Amino acid sequence: MAFEIRIVSNTPLTEDKDLEKVTKTFLYQIGYLTKGADPTIAFKIFFDFFLKHPTKAWMVEEIANELKVSKPTIYRHLNKLKGLDIIEDVHTNNDAGQSKKAYRLRYGNFAKAWNFVEAHVKVALENYSKTVEHIQRLLEER
Numbered sequence: 001m002a003f004e005i006r007i008v009s010n011t012p013l014t015e016d017k018d019l020e021k022v023t024k025t026f027l028y029q030i031g032y033l034t035k036g037a038d039p040t041i042a043f044k045i046f047f048d049f050f051l052k053h054p055t056k057a058w059m060v061e062e063i064a065n066e067l068k069v070s071k072p073t074i075y076r077h078l079n080k081l082k083g084l085d086i087i088e089d090v091h092t093n094n095d096a097g098q099s100k101k102a103y104r105l106r107y108g109n110f111a112k113a114w115n116f117v118e119a120h121v122k123v124a125l126e127n128y129s130k131t132v133e134h135i136q137r138l139l140e141e142r
Contacts, residue, residue: 003120004083006031023047032080041069042077050087050105057092057102078103085120086113 010029013022024043027033033042044067049058064074081087085106092102106113 002083003085003124004031005117005121007121020047023051030084032084041067041073042080045074045077046081046086050081050103051110054105054110055108057090057104059092059100059102085117086110 006029008029013025016022016025023046024033024039027039027043027046028035032046033039045063049056049063049066060071060074060078064071067074078087081103082089087103088106090102090104091099093099106116
C-alpha cells in the first residue's frame with residue numbers, strides 16, 4: 001500500500017480544548033476525513049477504537065459488530081489509515097486460539113505513530129526535490 005497524506009497550510013489547533021473537535025479537524029487536514037462524505041464511521045473507527053485504546057489490537061469483526069456496519073466498510077477506512085501509516089497490522093489469537101489479523105495504532109502511541117508519518121513525508125519530499133533537480137538538469141541540457 002502506498003503512503004498517502006494531504007498536506008495543507010494550517011495553524012496549530014493548540015488553543016482549542018475540545019479533543020473530538022481538534023481530532024476531527026486534524027483528520028480532515030491530513031486527508032483521512034474528506035469533505036462531502038459522512039465522517040461518522042471513519043471518525044469513530046479512529047477516535048473510539050485506535051485513539052482511545054491505542055495499545056489494543058482490533059479485529060475487523062469487532063469493529064464492524066460494534067459499529068453495526070459491513071466489514072468492507074471497515075476495511076475501506078482501515079486501508080486509509082494504513083495508507084497514512086498511522087495503524088499497523090498485528091496478529092492476535094481469537095477465542096478459538098487461532099491467529100487472526102488485527103490492527104492497532106502504530107507503536108501503541110499516537111505521537112510515536114505520527115513521528116513515523118513525518119519520516120515518510122520527509123522521504124517523499126526529498127524524492128520530489130531530486131525529481132525537480134533532474135527536471136531542471138534536463139531543461140538546461142536542451
